[in-house]
Amino acid sequence: MPLQSVNDFVIRFANVNGSGSASANELFARAVLRMGVPVAPRNIFPSNIQGLPTWYEVRISEAGHLGARGGTDLMVAMNPQTWDKDVAAIEPGGYLLYDSTKPLPKSKFRDDINVIGVPPTAITNSTYTDPRQRQLFKNIIYLGALSALLDIDPKVIEQLIAEQYKGKERLLSSNVHALHLGRDYTLKNLKCPIGLRVQKSDKVGDRIFIEGNSAAALGAVYGGATVCAWYPITPSSSLADAFTGHCKRLRHDAETKKAKYAIVQGEDELASIGIVIGAAWNGARAFTATSGPGVSLMQEFIGLAYFAEIPAVIMDVQRAGPSTGMPTRTQQCDIISAAYASHGDTKHVLLFPEDPAEAFDMAAQAFDLADRLQTPIFLMLDLDIGMNHRLCLPLKWDDAKQYDRGKIMTAAMLESGVDFGRYLDVDGDGITYRTYPGTHPTKGSFFTRGTSRDRYAKYTEEGPAYQDNMQRLLRKFETAKDLVPRPLQANAEKPTKYGVIYFGSTSPAMDEAIAMIEAKGQYLDRLRVRAFPFHSSVASFIADHDFVFIVEQNRDAQLRSLIVNECSIDPVRLVPILHYDGTPITARFIARSIGEHLDALKVTPLRKVVS
Amino acid sequence: MTYVVKPKFRHPELPKNKFGYTHRDYEGAVSTLCAGCGHDSITASIIEACFELSIEPHRVAKISGIGCSSKTPTYFLGNSHGFNSVHGRMPSVLTGANLANRDLIYLGVSGDGDSASIGFGQFAHAMRRGVNMVYIVENNGVYGLTKGQFSATADRGSKSKRGVVNSDSAIDMVGIALQIGASFVARSFSGDKKQLVPLIKAAIEHNGAAFIDVISPCVAFNNHAGSTKSFDYVREHNEAVNFLDVMTGRPPIHVDYAPGTVEMVEQHDGTVLALRKLDAEYDVHDRLAAMSFLQHHADQGQIVTGLLYVERDAEDLHGHLNTVAAPLNALSEKELCPGTAVLDKINASLR
Ligand SMILES: Cc1ncc(C[n+]2csc(CCOP(=O)(O)OP(=O)(O)O)c2C)c(N)n1
Ligand code: SF4
Ligand SMILES: [Mg+2]
Numbered sequence: 001m002p003l004q005s006v007n008d009f010v011i012r013f014a015n016v017n018g019s020g021s022a023s024a025n026e027l028f029a030r031a032v033l034r035m036g037v038p039v040a041p042r043n044i045f046p047s048n049i050q051g052l053p054t055w056y057e058v059r060i061s062e063a064g065h066l067g068a069r070g071g072t073d074l075m076v077a078m079n080p081q082t083w084d085k086d087v088a089a090i091e092p093g094g095y096l097l098y099d100s101t102k103p104l105p106k107s108k109f110r111d112d113i114n115v116i117g118v119p120p121t122a123i124t125n126s127t128y129t130d131p132r133q134r135q136l137f138k139n140i141i142y143l144g145a146l147s148a149l150l151d152i153d154p155k156v157i158e159q160l161i162a163e164q165y166k167g168k169e170r171l172l173s174s175n176v177h178a179l180h181l182g183r184d185y186t187l188k189n190l191k192c193p194i195g196l197r198v199q200k201s202d203k204v205g206d207r208i209f210i211e212g213n214s215a216a217a218l219g220a221v222y223g224g225a226t227v228c229a230w231y232p233i234t235p236s237s238s239l240a241d242a243f244t245g246h247c248k249r250l251r252h253d254a255e256t257k258k259a260k261y262a263i264v265q266g267e268d269e270l271a272s273i274g275i276v277i278g279a280a281w282n283g284a285r286a287f288t289a290t291s292g293p294g295v296s297l298m299q300e301f302i303g304l305a306y307f308a309e310i311p312a313v314i315m316d317v318q319r320a321g322p323s324t325g326m327p328t329r330t331q332q333c334d335i336i337s338a339a340y341a342s343h344g345d346t347k348h349v350l351l352f353p354e355d356p357a358e359a360f361d362m363a364a365q366a367f368d369l370a371d372r373l374q375t376p377i378f379l380m381l382d383l384d385i386g387m388n389h390r391l392c393l394p395l396k397w398d399d400a401k402q403y404d405r406g407k408i409m410t411a412a413m414l415e416s417g418v419d420f421g422r423y424l425d426v427d428g429d430g431i432t433y434r435t436y437p438g439t440h441p442t443k444g445s446f447f448t449r450g451t452s453r454d455r456y457a458k459y460t461e462e463g464p465a466y467q468d469n470m471q472r473l474l475r476k477f478e479t480a481k482d483l484v485p486r487p488l489q490a491n492a493e494k495p496t497k498y499g500v501i502y503f504g505s506t507s508p509a510m511d512e513a514i515a516m517i518e519a520k521g522q523y524l525d526r527l528r529v530r531a532f533p534f535h536s537s538v539a540s541f542i543a544d545h546d547f548v549f550i551v552e553q554n555r556d557a558q559l560r561s562l563i564v565n566e567c568s569i570d571p572v573r574l575v576p577i578l579h580y581d582g583t584p585i586t587a588r589f590i591a592r593s594i595g596e597h598l599d600a601l602k603v604t605p606l607r608k609v610v611s
Numbered sequence: 612m613t614y615v616v617k618p619k620f621r622h623p624e625l626p627k628n629k630f631g632y633t634h635r636d637y638e639g640a641v642s643t644l645c646a647g648c649g650h651d652s653i654t655a656s657i658i659e660a661c662f663e664l665s666i667e668p669h670r671v672a673k674i675s676g677i678g679c680s681s682k683t684p685t686y687f688l689g690n691s692h693g694f695n696s697v698h699g700r701m702p703s704v705l706t707g708a709n710l711a712n713r714d715l716i717y718l719g720v721s722g723d724g725d726s727a728s729i730g731f732g733q734f735a736h737a738m739r740r741g742v743n744m745v746y747i748v749e750n751n752g753v754y755g756l757t758k759g760q761f762s763a764t765a766d767r768g769s770k771s772k773r774g775v776v777n778s779d780s781a782i783d784m785v786g787i788a789l790q791i792g793a794s795f796v797a798r799s800f801s802g803d804k805k806q807l808v809p810l811i812k813a814a815i816e817h818n819g820a821a822f823i824d825v826i827s828p829c830v831a832f833n834n835h836a837g838s839t840k841s842f843d844y845v846r847e848h849n850e851a852v853n854f855l856d857v858m859t860g861r862p863p864i865h866v867d868y869a870p871g872t873v874e875m876v877e878q879h880d881g882t883v884l885a886l887r888k889l890d891a892e893y894d895v896h897d898r899l900a901a902m903s904f905l906q907h908h909a910d911q912g913q914i915v916t917g918l919l920y921v922e923r924d925a926e927d928l929h930g931h932l933n934t935v936a937a938p939l940n941a942l943s944e945k946e947l948c949p950g951t952a953v954l955d956k957i958n959a960s961l962r
Pocket of ligand 3: 678722723724749750751752753754755762
């Protein structure tokens, strides 16, 4: 029985990297969005496998589920190298769209799927002579075929093409022509539509479609970052690229055309973080974008910034480690290495955005926090939200907002005779005043160093002075708990002894999983942690429940360790739910794993489990 | 150990410079280095150069790495902000600081271990980016602070205090600086204040990456017979190609040099360098010739000192990046934040 579904299915495009498929695929996703149906696309691009395969998966979900679902209902198989695997991945009753120009033996197919042959190669060969055109338009022909098969309004795609090629009439009309070549062939030769269909709806609203890296970069622009230093590494490079692009458009002086920013591609991550620290020491808002291996290289400098109390923003777009690991796969695996980065006793502030909209907010906020707390701030993105377009709330800004530059002692304050001690805690919040270099001819200068010093920044190796300073740094970290974004709690419809804690890109899968779990009559209160250090509500949430599941995308239950360690909580009550194969976590996985635990807990009296 | 603060007593007749500062105003805490350490002489030269140039001390940012040499910024310009960063990474920290505020003078102080070993890469990249700075390497051929191991600038065949002969070939930082595009390159000797002070002054006035390799004997670990960085060895093998006089803000009318032996070099800010040539053939604007001259003399065991290269129309990193004239750290939300109207448009383009 062929799969039947309206506005709820997964389509996967299997492409050859560099074949120009990316823009056609994105066009497909946008067309569905324009029909008012939410989509969640994901790029899957192995780092180094023969045949240069890339996949683009689009989940179409009227219900608005934006997490990965798993499984493929319709495979658009355009890469001969991955054919066997792609065909095998289709759900029973699903569909396979393939290039039927060359006949394939029956053994290449499956009996339990629906095979749809369209010959884009034959069509392009008879229409175009230029090999590049043949390649590019093949993708559009597929799109045309899909519009017929899935009942997508071709006008919507034409409109998108028109927007894309505004002012380039020839490209515009040739793309529209190719679209109809594919569509007309399909309508004429095949039964349309198939069991999977897209129907106009109104579930998108005013939401926008943007990659997390681009949103975070825009957050940096809005947050006043003027210096960016970085070293290329997947999946963070597109963040620095996006910052460059945004700055070119938004940050040049209208009259002089000069840049109100400086971007340096460092020679490595050490230089990048060094530049950030130097700039921030000197009063500019500065950040770097990197991934796990880069954070590893930055360790010594991060300790300096912590100890010398220099603001620095580090955007870590996480990928699967350790080492080069799976560089093009997603994980949340740098939690511990970021939270405790560097040698000696250190702790750092981490922010966990769930999607691009929050990445924008938190990126901007990171600069306020860095200046206020005078310490490194990590924005913990991951490949899943960083490098994929995600439907999210429109980006918001308040024009009345002023940057919080933190405790800066000015020349006037120095002149008025206040007692300036760079490490003197006058307010009791652990945060001390700093001066920018060059503030005053005779007052307020100090020496910044990674060695211990007293409250007036004088070098000292006296134990009590050292401890005094280390204790103050802890006080400052306490202050941070109330400054960072609070966790968000959502309670189940019925009172329950069970809770779940999750963070970052797990969000959409978690939302969907909750519905599945509740459908089985099980209830869970949820807490989405948005920052480290943990607000007191994290500990009280755990105290309020017998068992709390901690869902994360790494092997070692890193957030759980951090909670156990920082909130002094008995680990037995924290049940790890771990997904770490490099694919984004799915609702099915969460619902199944938590469901199994809940079933087990139901049959075993609580006392037994604990003892 | 804590630093001793110098008494603030001022002699009323201490000479004052243009801004009314005395020599004292350019000093820092009392040095804790070994008595006789070459680095202290460099400190004295830096103080002298800043005094003579009438620089306002607080308009200087002093940044260093880690090492005896990197400690010296505590000993000069006590009213300047300083940053003793991490080992080998002064160049990146300074680059960032410079990007944040192009209006200050950046003085980078480093050692040969700091810059030729652990920080070799950062040294190279700061030079090739043209960061507007004075980069001083206090070069003693050893790691002073960690007690005398050979550094990467130790000459092959030179002998350690314990009698071990160095078998690795040396990195000549001047050669590297020339090769990778530093726009001002000089070498001097900590014991030759007359040569060093004007070189530092010229380097400060230079707009771009100015590198000075200063041979600076370590009396504790590298001043014995068999060392090629000892006071005696350097004095014997010093081959100065020129001497400088730096004239700020006024044309060089009265110059008492024999005709033909002096070249006037104008810097971008109007400062004029009067270059007294000791080697009539040596051309300070010829990068290639400088490189071969240096190699040639190094082969003969000679240490070439003086202003070795200066680019006439050097441009710095801010020039390359086309940044605004105002310091980036002085820009407010008004200049930096595009605001909601723009954001609404961006949102609209993402639907
Ligand atoms: C990452 C790191 N590794 C090693 C050290 C130890 N260390 C301190 S100073 C130094 C060498 C300094 O040599 P140089 O730069 O030549 O300075 P000098 O003391 O000779 O002036 C070393 C290896 C350190 N501080 N940091
Ligand atoms: S050990 Fe050498 S470099 Fe260090 S202070 Fe003593 S003489 Fe100077
Ligand atoms: Mg040394």
